[in-house]
């Protein structure tokens with residue numbers, strides 16, 4: 001096998017969800033990390049319930065796991081950059097403390113992702129001035145992140161101002177490629193306007209972090225028809241792990257390989273852990289990756305890691 005270029009991780013969001021802290025609250029850090037080892041992944045992203053670096057690093061080391069990064073909600077347009085900077089720097093410091101690679105940012109000004117609003121029709125829009133403010137702010141935060149050894153990766157997301165393929169393109173055009181990179185999330189692309197492969201092909205040069213999130217088409221259709229909120233949609237099972245839904249992961253993975261993608265691919269499927277047993281679903285993902293995706297890497301003569 002060639003050099004290792006892709007590292008496979010799994011997000012804690014299948015066990016516990018920062019957006020609805022009461023679900024999966026019984027799942028401790030030890031439980032989560034143990035399951036990640038059992039399912040054969042190399043690491044995870046930081047969840048809100050994780051302890052600080054002193055405690056966490058020991059737990060990771062004992063299990064041979066790594067931290068890829070963590071989500072940061074920015075309000076650059078609502079609060080202005082100076083107000084965002086301090087919290088951003090604090091998070092960069094803790095990510096540096098666990099030797100993470102990326103800080104995942106999502107602009108939440110006007111976001112309806114946590115509200116009881118139709119996520120398929122009520123997303124916010126920015127005017128030209130707000131777009132400039134967002135892009136300039138991100139450039140500065142991205143430059144700052146580099147001082148902590150981190151890459152800033154922008155997460156396009158349902159119910160936010162950067163959701164659709166044209167909005168992702170506008171963000172990429174408006175920001176500096178040296179400082180602002182893209183987090184490509186298959187599930188959000190599919191649920192938004194379905195441009196899973198188009199977004200990947202167009203922005204492959206800017207992608208530095210990947211979330212593999214699958215979609216149950218029938219649940220997506222029902223949620224769209226009923227005008228469900230984002231939280232209602234994922235609690236009803238709109239998202240699942242790769243191989244359990246309708247996203248064309250073989251095509252996605254082949255494109256990533258063909259373009260020499262280097263970095264993490266994180267399996268990320270928020271569902272209700274009381275319905276979708278987190279370890280069972282992690283193992284479904286593992287099996288699918290091993291059987292359907294990794295053989296493509298061997299064919300493409302590219303390296304991969306567990």
Ligand SMILES: O=C1C[C@@H](O)[C@H](O)[C@@H](O)C1=O
Nearest residue numbers: 019071155185211268270
């Ligand atoms: O990366 C993510 C982090 C979550 O907080 C978010 O709501 C989820 O959908 C996601 O893709």
Ligand SMILES: [Co+2]
Nearest residue numbers: 155185211268
């Ligand atoms: Co994601």
